[in-house]
Amino acid sequence: MTHIRLPEGLQGIRAAMAFRPETAKPLNELAEVLLHAPNSLTPGERELIATYVSSQNDCYFCQTVHGSIAAAHLDDDEELVRCVKTDFSQAAISDKLKALLAIAGKVQKGGKFVTAADVEAARKQGATDVEIHDTVLIAAAFCMYNRYVDGLDTWQPHDEELYRQRGKKTAREGYVTMSQEYLPQPHQQQGER
Amino acid sequence: MAHIPLPEQLPGISSAFAFRPETARPMRDLAHVLLHEPNSLSPGERELIATYVSSLNDCYFCQTSHGAAAACHLGDSATVKQVHADFEKASISEKLKRLLVIAGQVQRGGKNVTREAVAAARELGATDTEIHDTVLIAAAFCMYNRYVDGLATWQPHDESMYAQMGEHLAREGYKTPSVRPPVQG
16 A cells, blocks of 8 residues: 555556646656657667666666666667666677766765766766766656655556556657646646546 | 866856756756645745755755755754754654654665654644655655765855855745856956
8 A cells, every 4th residue: 555645546656646746747847858858868778777777776666667668769679678777787788878877876876976987987988978967867866756656655566568568658759748648637627527 | 076067156956957957947846846835844844854865865065055945944043953963852843753754764765664654744644745745855855966966066165155045945946046156257
């Protein structure tokens, strides 16, 4: 049972967001900019960073949802996603992304763990200032989303096919559009059921 | 020195916000809803939760600026110091103490929040929304703190600067910058 009474039938963060649409709006807008908006890092790369941090934080819902979105961006390569979670140094990803994942892992432990040497290593592989910034912020943001989802003890059913299908749709449509599926719409807020 | 070249003479998160306005906007909006908009928890109480989590995360900039905002709302800085030292002995409500327990659990990780902690807060009158907001404030400061320290932003030790920021935050909220770069020339 969840720690507070959340809307029924909604998994993970969706229930929390439907409970409090006022905070859901900026939370979705932040995810949209970080993960879906155009960027020199591909959506697949950014979703891998989100998935890796969520697995380090042991959040089932977030690592499964974002792992599915990452796979959808990466030709359905679910094995690659698993490999990044288990040991990214062995994964078939660029050296630049490996260096960025090392930074993300430091941020997950705490901001002060990021060293000048970590940043220099990423820069040597061609990472730009914005890419380093976005890596730090994606990792930091998932330290929030993960705590939000688990801190309310949300319902997180183990249903891989559900997350796979939703991952494809989110990869296509982004976070703000998808939020219309579960956030109360204006006419409902006026009392219609 | 910051890990990436951030706009100069802006402290802490202000420099990161100026570097990337696209992410700054939703981050400002989130803080504004959580800490400044009308709520059954007073702004002072919510700033104390933010300050407490920031001190657990050892983020100098966030704990000092939000501590200053809390002091401004509460009319004194003694309570902020008490919460920092040992909130169980601070002159705050029992309900807020129970919410701070939950916030501390979230800081260590979402799965650390216990049924007992939630039940204890509820017994003292905490509502579902107050428990929700406590969890999200604590979670959000695990983001803001990591963002500020993960980029190694400039965090001057300048009490009067934080006092001014605190006044701005308490009065205006989070939608606009609380510090501006000095006018050139």
